Amino acid sequence: MKFAFKFSNLFGTVYRKGNLLFTPDGNSVISPVGNRITIYDLKNNKSSTLPVEGRFNYVTLDLSPNGCTLIAVNEEGEAHLISMVSRRVIHKYRFRRPVSCLRFSPDSKHFAACKDNNVFVFKAPGLYSGEFNPFIMERVFHGSFDETTCMDWSSDSRVLAVGSKDMTTKLYSLEKLANFKTYSLGSHTDSVVACFFEKGSLDLTTVSRNGQVCVWECSIDIDLLRPWEPPAKKTREETHSDSEDDVDTSRAEDSRAVEEVTADPTNSDKLFYKRVARHYLCDLVREQRDVKLTSAAYHKETHILITGFSNGSFFVHELPEVNHIHSLSISDQQISSIALNSTGDWIALGCIGLGQLLVWEWQSETYVMKQQGHFNNMTCFAYSPDGQYIVTGGEDGKVKLWNTSTGFCFVTFHEHTSSISGVQFSRNRKFIISASLDGTVRAYDMTRYRNFRTFTSPRPVQFACVALDSTGEFVAAGGHDVFEIYLWSIKIGRLLEILTGHEGPVVSVAFSPTPASTALASVSWDKTLKLWNAVESGSSHETIQLTADGLCVTYRPNGEEVAVSTLDGQITFFHCKTSQEIGSIEGRNDLGSGRSDTDLITAKKSLQGKAFTSLCYTADGTCILAGGQSKNVCIYNAREALLLKKFEITQNRSFDAVDDFINRRKMTEFGNMALVEEREEGGNVAIRLPGVRSGDMAARAFKPEVRVSCLQFSPTGQAWAAATTEGLLIYSLDKGMVFDPFQLEQDITPNSIRKSLQEEDWAKALMMSLKLNEHDLIQEVVESIRPVDVELTVRSLPEVYMERTLKFVASSLESTRHVEFYLIWIQHMLTAYGPTFQVHLKQAQVMPILLTLQKNLTKKYEELAKICDFNKYTLQYIRKLGEIRSSVKAQEDMEVETVPGIGV
Structure with missing residues (x-):
């Protein structure tokens, strides 16, 4: 088992807070998701998360006009300069204060950042500016009297408009201009939310929080802005007079001449602004009081203004007349961010309260994308048997289905009324089951997507866990408040058995994965592990005493042993038939712990109360994955009881209990200063008492702690996932990270392999490439073999190479364009070595490879089925149209022949 696992994607959370962005091509949306950044490809229907992680949640983003550079600023003012080409952080810069807005100039030479009441202008690194040292500060503007909130660049990148909470909009020039000075625009009665220049003009539109839209007209064109030139000095003739009067008189004449030029009434390029219109958008939502405008976006080519409000509605207007075009209400939560793509057709909307991200095409009034994660924490998840889908359950009572290839949620079930405690996929992938604290266990059809x-x-029970047997006929659930296990039949939908014997809450149950086996294991807080065979022997069971309260139980893939995690931080292994303990792992020190803001004890002391709450065997059963009440996930060798690798799932200091120590500067004689909440300014937020603890639990504004609630390996063995506080994290194998040869010999080199290819010794070249185990080289060899020679090559390979060859072909099928060619390989390998694979299935060696093959074949089938169906219906339409036209033509010819007087 190789452990070169690397973070690859984030599911379950689509938007947290911050501003949304569209890529320059308009086909992708960039969304800040906590301390990570996710890109949603709307054209190819895929999502990917950048392998970049911040120390705090990202709140401000902007992308350069060429799409190569992304700047992301977190809550603490730390800016990351990210290359979208290499997807790496190039440079870090600390503003030391929160940044409210960040904008690149249209010419890509500068970018500006709003911090407090100042605006900082930096040179953007790249070919356009000729500067490659990042964050070279060029100008600082201090004109605002309150915090700056928004900004916009003019189309020539020379003028900057900045709005602030002091209800004014300031205009600054990046370079010194002869006919432009710092200008201030008022007329608003609330803080300015957004300001926008017109394309190719200095005309301005400002939008305030109370819904006022002011349209400003500039007196001069943008082309008339002249660079400032110092006045020419007059050359004075040498005089022998040393009197001060002569010197002062000459200086006064020079200044008088400059004043006369400035005050010349014929000077027509003097800049001033005139307000030509004022509109009140909040009048459109008169039925709701205290509605505030929270975000706005403007498309300069089409003059379309989009405004979002705190009641979840948004409006589309056309400027400068502010004609109302379209409106829609998407939720009852405020719209925190709006973005428009390059064509102005798609509107991206983000809601903080629901964690919702929408892309709306306003002309056709259809959703391009509608994604929403779990409103609260994700509690459990499960892979489908082929690894193609993931089902998740959350504290919000929703069950969601996710596609592992695209990263999108495509089905949401709302039937449960309380937190989901467990989900399971059936072995045949036809249905899923879920258990909830509302006292029900529900089964959902994967074909019609309904609760069947x-x-x-018999009496109300809060179900804390659920399990499904390998045949998909029986489902078991354990009670949290009633210490019993209930067994139902899926087919007849009736309760078959009530298993009693536990004296505490049943927190975990698991069926044996062995086919046609109904063995059941359960653990409880009564410090016991019970092994049942409920279908055959009813309530008779075998009890094994544990060292502490049981937290989780899981079977090994071969069904011969179980692993149990207990409250004392140990993982214990038992043999199912003999009930003997065969090993244990002391994992408390490996788990690690952080110090919470409310803790009065150190992190080392609080570690004694931590334990693993989730266990999962790897696909081959040799190792076990463990996680729990900390930010660490550990992989152990089950036989040797050794820690092989530890993964730190997050570095996000916006969560609680991440750091081991509390900053001493925050510790005072009155306690931790992080627990003191500042009064919020503005808006309709009720002023809280000074000194109260931050985090109103009723408002769900508390600081969450890092937890791993569920772990599971993909059936293909190529990835594993963890349900955490920040979402579902996917870790997959990085093939290019480790050099792992197989039976390597000294004379095996890339040159010798290519020489064998030239000699058309296909079997030798393939075996040599498999020994070197370089993915690109194996692909080169496989795709060089002619289709007619595949069968002979497969039969010439020794049996020891078949598993590796099948693994490579199965994984390459996911992304290759040569579908038929790889299908030929698969057909010949399964035909020639099918009996051999059946022998290895019992040893759990080939099953992950076959599941990978099934997953990729299903994916290719679904992708090609749509295209084939479309082509089939198109050909049917063309053929039918041809038949109609031929029949009409024949009928017209017949009518011509029957007309009297016409003939030869």
């Missing part, structure tokens, strides 16, 4: 079974108990 609901299982309940």
Whole structure:
């Protein structure tokens, strides 16, 4: 088992807070998701998360006009300069204060950042500016009297408009201009939310928080702005007079001449602004009081203004007349961010309260994308048997289905009314089950996406766990408040058995993965592990005493042993048939712990109360994955009881209990200063008492702690996932990270492999490339073999190479364009070595490879089925159209022949 796992994607959370961006081509949306950044490709229907992680949540983003450079600023004012080509952080810069807005100039030479009441202008690194040292500050503007909130560049990148909470909009020039000075625009009665220049003009539109839109007209064109030139000095003739009067008189004449030029009434390029219109957009939502405008976006080519409000509605207007075109209400939560793509057709909307991200095409009034994660924490998840789908359950009572290839949620079930405690996929992938604290276990059809079974108990029970047997006929659930296990039949939908014997909450149950086996294991807080065979022997069971309260139980893939995690931080292994303990792992020190802001003890002391709450075996059963009440996930060798690798799932200091120590500067004689909440200014937020603890639990504004609630390996063995506080993190194998040869010999080199290819010794070249185990080289060899020679090459390979060859072909099928060619390989390998694979299935060696093959074949089938169906229906339409036209032509010819007087 190789452990070169690397973070690859983030599911379950689509938007947290901050501003949304469109890429320059308009086909992708960039969304800040906590301390990570996710890119949603709307054209190819895929999502990917950048391998970049900040120390705090990202709140301000901007992308350069060429799409190569992204600047992301987190809550603490730390800016990351990210290359979108290499997807790496190039440079870090600390503003030391929160940044409210960040904008690149249209010519890509500068970018500006709003911090407090100042605006900082930096040179943008790249070919356009000729500067490659990042964050070279060029100008600082201090004109605002309150915090700056928004900004916009003019189309020539020489003038900057900055709005602030002091209800004014200031205009600054980046370079010194002869006919432009710092200008201030008022007329608003609330803080300015957005300001926009017109394309190719200095005309301006400002939008304030109370819904006022002011349209300003500039007196001069943007082309008339002249660079400032110092006045020419007059050459004075040498005089022998040393009197001061002569010197002062000459200086006065020079200054008088400059004043006369400035005050010349014929000077027509003097700049001033005139307000030509004022509109009140909040009048459109008169039925709701205290509605505030929270965000706005403007498309300069089409003159379309989009405004979002605190009641979840947004409006589309056309400027400068502010004609109302379209409106829609998407939720009852405020719209925190709006973005428009390059063509102005797609509107991206983000809602903080729901964690919702929408892309709306306003002309056709259709959703391009509608994604929403779990409103609260994700509690559990499960892979489908082929690894193609993931089902998740959350504290919000929703069950969601995600596609592992695209990263999008495509089905959401709302039937549960309380937190989800467990989800499971059936072995045949036809249905899923979920258990909830509302006292029901529900089964959902994967074909029609409906709830077709609901299982309940004779008396109300909060179900804390659920399990499904390998045949998909029986489902078991353990009670949290009633210490019993309930067994139902999926087919008839009836309660078959109530298993009693536990004296504490049943927190975990698991069926044996062995086919046609109904063995069941359960653990409870009563410090016991019970092994049942409920279908055959009813409530008779075998009890194994544990060292502490049981937290989780899981079977090894071969069904011969179980692993149990207990409250004392240990993982214990038991043999299922003999009930003997065969090993244990003391993992408390590996788990690690951080110090919470409310803790009065150190992190080392609080570690004694931590334990693993989730366990999962690897696909081959040799190692076990463990996680729990900390930010660390550990992989152990089950036989040797050794820690092989530790993964730190997050570095986000916006969560609680991430750091081991609290900053001493925050510790005072009155306690931790992080627990003191500042009064919020502005808006309709009720002023809280000074000194109260931050985090109103009723408002869900508390600081969450880092937790790993569920872990599972993909059935393909190529990835594993963790349900954490910040979402579902996917870790997959990085093939290019480790050099891992197989039976390597000294004379095996890339040159010798290519020489064998030239000699058309296909089997030798393939075996040599498999020994070197370089993915690109194996692909070169496989795709060089002619289709007619595949069968002979496969039969010439020794048996020891078949597993590796099949693994490579199965994984390459996911991204290759040569579908038929690889299908030929698969057909010949399964035909020639099918009996051999059946022998290895019992040893759990080939099953992950076959599951990978099934997953990629299903994916290719679904992709090609749409294209084939479309082509089939198109050909049917063309053929039918040809038949109609031929029949009409034949009928017209017949009518011509029957007309009297016409003939030869």
